[in-house]
Amino acid sequence: MYRKEIKVLDCTVRDGGLMNNWQFSDEFVKAVYDACVASGVDYMEVGYKSSEKAFDRKEVGAMKFCDDKDLRRIFGDNNTNLKLSAMADIGRIEPDDIAPKSESLLDMIRVACYVHQVDKAVWLAEHCMDKGYEVTINLMAVSTVMERDLNEALEDVNKSKVPIFYLVDSFGSMYCEQIELLVNKYRERLPGKTLGVHMHNNMQLAFSNTITGIINNCNMLDATLLGIGRGAGNCPLEILMAFLKNPKYKLRPIFDVIQKQLIPLQKEIDWGYHIPYLITGALNQHPRSAMKWMDSDNKNDFVSFFEQFLDHEDL
Amino acid sequence: MYRKEIKVLDCTVRDGGLMNNWQFSDEFVKAVYDACVASGVDYMEVGYKSSEKAFDRKEVGAMKFCDDKDLRRIFGDNNTNLKLSAMADIGRIEPDDIAPKSESLLDMIRVACYVHQVDKAVWLAEHCMDKGYEVTINLMAVSTVMERDLNEALEDVNKSKVPIFYLVDSFGSMYCEQIELLVNKYRERLPGKTLGVHMHNNMQLAFSNTITGIINNCNMLDATLLGIGRGAGNCPLEILMAFLKNPKYKLRPIFDVIQKQLIPLQKEIDWGYHIPYLITGALNQHPRSAMKWMDSDNKNDFVSFFEQFLDHEDL
Secondary structure (H helix, E strand, C coil), X not given: CCCCCCEEEECHHHHHHHHCCCCCCHHHHHHHHHHHHHHCCCEEEEEECCCCCCCCCCCCCHHHCCCHHHHHHHHXXXXXXXXXXXEXXXXXXXXXXXXXXXXXXXXXXXXXXXXXXXXXXXXXXXXXXXXXXEEEEEECCHHHCCHHHHHHHHHHHHHCCCCEEEEEXXXXXXXXXXXXXXXXXXXXXXXXXXXXXXXXCCCCCHHHHHHHHHHCCCCEEEEEHHHCCCCCCECEHHHHHHHCCCCCCCCHHHHHHHHHHHHHHCCCCCCCCCHHHHHHHHCCCCCHHHHHHHCCCCXXXXXXXXXXXXXXXXX | CCCCCCEEEECHHHHHHHHCCCCCCHHHHHHHHHHHHHHCCCEEEEEECCCCCCCCCCXXXXXXXXXXXXXXXXXXXXXXXXXXXXXXECCCCCHHHCCCHHHCCCCEEEEEECHHHHHHHHHHHXXXXXXXXXXXXXXXXXXXXXHHHHHHHHHHHHHCCCCEEEEECCCCCCCHHHHHHHHHHHHHHXXXXXXXXXXXXXXXXXXXXXXXXXXXXXXXXEEEHHHCCCCCCECEHHHHHHHCCCCCCCCHHHHHHXXXXXXXXXXXXXXXXXXXHHHHXXXXXXXXXXXXXXXXCCCCCHHHHHHCCCCCCCC
16 A cells, blocks of 8 residues: 555654653653654654643653653754654643744644534644644544534634644544545545544554545554554554555564564553453443553453443343 | 344354464363353354374364364253354365264364365365255465466355355455455355355454455354464454344353453463564465464564565665
8 A cells, every 4th residue: 555645653652651641761762763763654743742730740751741852852853854743632731832843843733622622723723833833633532423513623624724634533433434434524524634544442443444544545644653552552553554565664663663662661551452442442432441440450350341331131 | 233144153262272282171162152152152163173193182182173072071962052163174184074963063164275275175065065064165365366266266166055155364464455355256256155254363454354344245254252363363252242233142241251261361372463473464474484483582573583574675
């Protein structure tokens, strides 16, 4: 599968940090960065751009803030082809926290929002564009949005200057026919905009849904090393890169960083496919209850977890 | 996704046994059987029907032979709606090893073959039909078969009495567009026959490819508990059952047997997605080299494994 417009965005640190409060060593973040550079990945999302008022540095690591001094300590001046991105969550960032692009190592700000926050997201994204950044809007949890509300949100995005819009399967609850319908709706209602996909692996469909996105002309593809990410994790970068036939992408640096950094990390953080995540995904629920269950002593008592959701008469 | 013609076949013991030479306890096999019965699974493939001359009982467990006395010890008279199946590999079974259906607990014999063995497979399958069994032919490794040879094999199957034919992704190397093309070819060239799918998970596409099969009217669906199976394993039964909306299927017994039997087994057998299996899958190779690598001391040296396959100039 080769199409020159395709761009791959690694969000290993940003999404993986949801599992360890971004308590990554500088060495780990730099190793991921070096692998992205060497393998030809187009963007690396290094963390969140958050207000210092919204989170406590005693609890979360530096990549929750993406302060320029932290970025420069790790990435130097980033004189590479790899673009750096940070995600901004509506409500957790003040517009003034974002420096002009000329003063920042970041190339792109991706604004994540729920459907009721789309107007704020458009405002913030355009604010970031005015400051010189590339921007996207990533509409989360679309699997729970009513059609009327989604159409209205798409109308707002369509009227905006924002050039890139993401289909996000926050709960890992969608399969190919749902992806196809939404992508086609997005394309129809957002003429001229680039579409992206960010998929989760609760039902082991993150890579497959990304393929469905590719087939339907989505050109921004999110993935993470060994699928690290919240709960069941994301589309694995190594599978995506092995699938894309673009000669600019190299696999060896990807396997190298996985064996040196991700495999050891698996001993500390237990992301990936597990039955509680399947259950929340299949039921189109936020994974937070499954994450809590996986952190408890009875994490392998799947039946008890399942019973919480259902009428006990008919299991 | 509901279609009343759909049948689910659990091959936990048969395919999982490729990882431990079928050295399962009777208790394990019985627990899988009980879960299949309680959850409404249609078929359970309990092992291989093999000649005693072809394998040594000191090396392989009872389910490599599926002797009726072993089956009756575990399943009694199987007075349930669950049908029992065994797989027969061409060349590892004599026709006389197969008793008449009236003397056997097995309901179905599935004949597995490579493309050059299709004539033999048709003969053996029709022999089993004459003895009273349901039968299928499962054509393995189709991802390496040339179009001309495949067409000829399908012509042979089409002329036979064999009612069910399987699309098998032996190497876990196919994605949705390839599955769709092959299923449509099979349907066109095998009018009136039922189609089945048996997928492997090297690229985390086993469930997704099974969905593609469902969408394209395949009605026999193979899966295993927690995806256990050779190498990267199979389509996970629990995900498939959560996806199918047929009210006859129940999830609770599936989760119950997974937590009681499969999770403990994971400590002994390391099946599932690992980078060496991704590499053989992406390169359309038999997983045997990856399985050997995973059994070695340097199983996590993915770069060295990868380098064996490629021109070193351009990784």
